[in-house]
Amino acid sequence: MNAPDAVSPEEDSPDGAPPALTEPVEDYLKAIYELESRFGAAATSDVANALDVAPASVTGMVRRLATQGYLDHVPYRGVQLTARGRLAALRTIRRHRILESYLTGVLGYPWDRVHDEAERLEHAASDDLIERMAAALGHPTADPHGAPIPTVDGIVAEQPHRTLAELPVGETARMLRVSDKNPSLLRYLAEIALQPGVEVTMVSRAPFDGPLTLRIGKNEPVVGPNLAAQVLVEAMPSTGPRPADAPVSLPP
Amino acid sequence: MNAPDAVSPEEDSPDGAPPALTEPVEDYLKAIYELESRFGAAATSDVANALDVAPASVTGMVRRLATQGYLDHVPYRGVQLTARGRLAALRTIRRHRILESYLTGVLGYPWDRVHDEAERLEHAASDDLIERMAAALGHPTADPHGAPIPTVDGIVAEQPHRTLAELPVGETARMLRVSDKNPSLLRYLAEIALQPGVEVTMVSRAPFDGPLTLRIGKNEPVVGPNLAAQVLVEAMPSTGPRPADAPVSLPP
DNA sequence: TCAAAAAGTTAGCCCCGCCTAAATTCTCGA
């Protein structure tokens, strides 16, 4: 048993305020969070890859973060965020997505250029600033790429989805989301008007993983299966009675 | 004479882009610039003081910046920015002041809380973002505290001024500027409506460095000489024909 | 004028975040 003053393994700052993470630490937590939610676990090499850093560097940082209670690390096995680590990650993600929303919504940034900017600002902006931006936007629930914005206390409303590549021929679905990390993809999607909230129909599908013909409004763009796999659409067919209000916050 | 490839003693990044200064470096250059323009020179201890850092740390950093051509350092004698260093400093100052203007002008920040926020954002915002903010504000020429905003190529329009404490009894002058670094002073000035662009009259002056009575609009606040020394006003009496348009960009 | 105080610098150290090279451990296919 522990001595009575050994409250918890995690060091909390005595003043109760959040410990003020460094920029690299925030980046690690965010990357690990995203890998976890995509693959269920975060491998050292994946983290290294995501952050463009040597694997050995990840091991070092991960050990430090583990001693600080942000994650659990089983050597050679992988890494898992603790509740504390997850909250810190979601805080950063909230900032990132609100910043992206503000940059497109208020300052006229094209959606393919907000990622890098938000990536830097998310470490510098105060909570106050972030909440002012959110308020100026009417408290959006999703960023310009359709990613849900976590609440201040770390709740994320993930929507059920499938990829556009999986949409059966003849079916229509509402576009939900696409990654913010690929500018040229985003520029192309903007060109064919495929953006969150837009309805898209699978017109035809060439065999052997060939190109897909879509209908978006009056146009019928043809796209590769690769691209279609990156675009998320609603899980439920929207041919039936569809929800009166789509959960999209930023109609262009 | 130099070999033909020995272009200049300063290392320039081969791609022509500015070398991407670190946050501490930007802070040093900015602090040195401000000390230089206030006192004509920057002493090690003043820099240490301004950045809340040990004097020994300043010596170290200064040596590094000197080898990189941002400043000249004569040991025991002081430090002076080169043209390159001055430009870098002004770039940061421009960002800072545009950010302050944007935060008050668009996001509703009170003027006593913009300094800290801008202090962090100035290192993270891209040029593009800064120029978008400037454009959204109609390209202001002064920040909310009346400090002139340097142009992109580092030209700063300093106005001739004296302190409010020097204003002779009976004279009226337009308030020009106050430091952005003292929140409680700024809150008090806001209370008595003493802000850049406002006309203030010296009603009376108690002897022996006593309190000063001002007239601002319909009110006659009494302030200490200490406070008055922090407030800058126009150099020329504004009782004669005054400039049709005061050079102030952000009328509240 | 000259010694004490103030200012500045050097020496030596620390932590953070990163690296490469050399182990180590895990995994998977023959």
Add this chain to the structure above:
DNA sequence: TCGAGAATTTAGGCGGGGCTAACTTTTTGA
């Protein structure tokens, strides 16, 4: 099942930026 290859960790370094303690130079005032 076992060994090659992949993944991971350890060992040893490095640069940036900071610190304290000790030393030097400059300034100052008695």
